[in-house]
Amino acid sequence: MESLGDPPSNAPQDGDDDTFLKDVAGRVVQLIWHDPRVNKILASDEEKENNYTYCLCKTDLGDDVPMVFCSGIHCPGNRWFHLQCLNMEEDDIPDEFYCSDDCRKRTVYKYCSCHVDMGEYEPMVGCDNQQCKTEWFHLKCVGLKDAPAGKWFCSKDCKIASSKKKKLKSEPKEDGVYNYVTGLMFVGLMDLVRHDAVRENDGQAMMSHWKLDMILFHNNHHPKYVLLGHRLLAGVSGWLPERLAMDSMWNRTVNLAGGPGRNLECDIVNEFLNKEFKESLKDAGGNLTEETVHRHSQMAGSLGRVIDKVYAESVEAPLSEFIRKGNTNFTRDLELFVKLLLPEHFFRHSPGRHFKSYQDFSFSIEAKHPEKLKKKLCQLSKRLDKIRRCTD
Known part of the structure; x- marks a missing residue:
């Protein structure tokens, strides 16, 4: 097939399209x-x-124990901590929580082992291991005066990881697109x-x-x-x-219109009714009494739709003659x-x-x-x- 109008080359000639479509x-x-x-x-x-990789305790305390998320980069606790391990209450959780001062500093400057921004004119050297978490280092922090001419690695682990990656390149690659x-x-x-x-x-x-x-x-x-x-x-x-x-x-569903294949989720239907009820209360203009609220609650649902239908047939239908409707073609x-x-x-x-x-x-x-x-x-x-x- 080269276009939408071309029939498939293996399509049946006897016209049994349903079986062919199911097979495809x-x-x-x-x-x-x-x-x-x-x-x-x-x-x-x-x-x-x-x-268990979370928190400093590395212990799964169960789903009932509340946890807090650390905003720090390269957090040692894998960014989730039990509140009881930090001696905190749920009401004490700030908008941005940091498990330590080190994590707070790393959010400001994530490069080099010092995690201090020395300015754009401070010379730096990059680790040739593409998976290095720190990536860039100040020359003076790693004991260098000038940037090395060849490849440079910040540690033995990065050098070993880089050599392993070269070996993996010779292996069959995955098809990421597929x-x-x-x-x-x-x-x-x-x-x-x-x-x-x-x-x-x-x-x-x-x-x-x-x-x-x-x-x-x-x-x-x-x-x-x-x-x-x-x-x-x-x-x-x-x-x-x-x-x-x-x-x-x-x-688990509600069928408001009747007929097969027309069910809706119960929670969505409740949201619809709540929205209709709130919009209906706006028409009361702030004069809310128990009788008014009860009357508007009855109008949210089937009774309200009947009233809307009568309004649509008597008011909106004549106006629709002046509204042009275009056909959608994809x-x-x-x-x-x-x-x-x-x-x-x-x-x-x-x-x-x-x-x-x-x-x-x-x-x-x-x-x-x-x-x-x-x-x-x-x-x-x-x-x-x-x-x-x-x-x-």
Whole structure:
């Protein structure tokens, strides 16, 4: 295919377009599919040595212990600290928190080991290890009078890291363009699938999406989301009574207009009603009584829409005759996209390619620390089990 009007070379001649389209859609999904590898989580050893990287204590104290984010660069505590380790209260957290004076200085000047800005005329030398965190050093701070003629490394570690990188260059490179495009399509199709599950009120599909989100929550360090997601999934899997479990799975949407495929999220509907109610109160002109508030609360929803419909038919409809409506046609836009993107061959493996803005792009939905995720889920499950035993 060279344009939108060209039929595919492998299209059927008998006109069975539906089967052909389903086959193409299946191949696209297989091409961009990313496996979360749940078996890797289940088979992980939760008794491994603790590799918790946050805070100075390097200890996972659980999701209930509040933490604070350090604004310093190269923070030694990996930028997250438990409040109790700092002897702080939640009300004492400033707008910009620094765990130490060293972190505060590094936010001002991140170069050189002294972290002091000596001005633009102070001679400096750059470390030839591209992964060096400090990058630039004052000559006098590293004991040099003049910049070296050849390559210079600030430490033995940087020199070793640079030599290892040279060896890796001879290995096959990743196709950054292919990885980015397939990852982007995967996320986009997942959003469409989630949207469709809500519109159809497909409770089982929505629960499967929550299971995938649990991995993403844990990877991005969102402990509260992990806690809430676990409660929901545990509830529909047997922790809640049968009636509440069914309600949590199948009564998550509202259908205001009627008909299949027209469901909306409950929280969005509540936001709509709150917005209508607040806008309706503005018309009262500040004269708010209990009777006025009650009357306006009844108008927020179905009654208000009936009134709006009558107003639209009697007032807005005659005015619409004078308003010109144009037809939207995206054919030219699609033709332009095909012309620009087709020569790029996004879905052909070409090792070494990458976008300038995403040179080291990688996409994965696998758990970064499967043993930690398994341990956390087991802890939360045991906690819920204790609660149920106390209430039985």
